[in-house]
Amino acid sequence: MASIDLNSDLGENSAERVVSDDDAMLAIVSSANVSCGAHAGTPEGIRDTLASAVAAGVVIGAHPSYPDPDNFGRTPMQPSPSEMQAQIEQQLGFLSDLAASVGARVAYVKPHGALYNTIARDERQAAAVVAGIKAVDPRLVMLGLAGGVALDVASRAGLAVASEAFADRAYLSDGALVPRTRDDAVLHDAQAVAERMLRFAETGLIRAIHGTDVRVDAQSICVHGDSPGAVAMASEIRRRLEASGVTIAPFATRVV
Template sequence: MASIDLNSDLGENEPGRVVADDAAMLEIVTSANVSCGFHAGTPEGIRETVAAAVRGGIVIGAHPGYRDHANFGRVDVDVDPATLQAQVEYQIGALIALASSAGGRVSYVKPHGALYNRIAHDEDQAGAVVAAVKAIDPGMVVLGLAGGAVLEVAERAGLEVAVEAFADRAYRADGRLVPRGEAGAVLHGPAVVAERVVRLASEGVIHAADGSALRISAQSVCVHGDSPGAVAMASEIRRMLRASGIAIAPFAGA
């Protein structure tokens, strides 16, 4: 039986900037990429999300980003590798502490936003992120974009990796994501997106914005919690996967 993990970026809410319904998404996904505080979220909010994940048996991943709260971590930042490594170590360490206090653990690392996109092609910054993961806990899995530099760097460093695809983001023909500032970068139709995920899980194929077919062997699919109608979309994806006989299970151990 085919199997796929569903993940979502959570723990990003704060007073005056509520972006997702964490409680509802945790009823649907099998893995939670929890903000580590640099791009969004508050310590108390992040702790609440982590505790809810632990209660629901959801696997927890660290979601570190650039130190750029004003732009939600979605603007590229030129930072030297040593500084970036320290910042990522700091973020992962903070989430590990909050998870531990709730009786849980952090099983994987998926960088956020602009950092995620940068390390898909920048080996220097990818190396800094990988070094941070290895220094904190080499048993954690690195989750990243198919074909991304960070996955190659992580494998060379002896870390376990997992490939991620995006349910609600458009792809370019080269396998990169269409930048959020471009028209059509984020997909919104639950039925269309769910059908796309079913085909990805069953056939390993997803269509790029130009109509070309990309072959992606993904272990996890991301549904962004901050997208309009995110809960309805995630629910439909889960329903259609099950209706198609595809198991939904985490890629990393709890």
């Protein structure tokens, strides 16, 4: 591939729980998935991250979630469709207003955590999330798991869509992510992760945990901001890709 986006989940810090170095990551990535406050972050911290993204020239995406701060948005929930849609509308409105206050616009939406994984296979919840996005701004791009149900639902509803590959998460042979309940779900070795993403950029393949290759059609690569060693991983991925001739550029400017 000639170019690919590099994204990270940011805006999740608070005084009691600092999970990422947002400024350092914003110097590396081309897109930032910024918390909408439901699973992590504070209004002032989120605003600071948005302002830093503007200063760094990084495209901003919304990172809505289940309202689950105690578990960092990683516990599955079963809201009704109307509840789910209202939660998405509220979170996107919150982030859009903060973005406007620093002279920015939200360009895309990437759900977080358990919500992200649920809508990759649950069409009912996916439809509620998509309805919330369209109600707020039908120009927003939906970013999701390659091969997941949510992107099909969003595309049928008329939203532009993009898919991502995960640098720091292990894959199952069917293309799903290894559940975080397993010890081998999250990857930490910057060199190994960068080599994995270079192979993906060259072949479209990612090695799953059982040794099989998974073909992934993605326009973006994610490094979770709260992963240990996240900045080192993102930096090495960018260095290796650019050294091989791959340009790092935001996906949202290419799909809208």
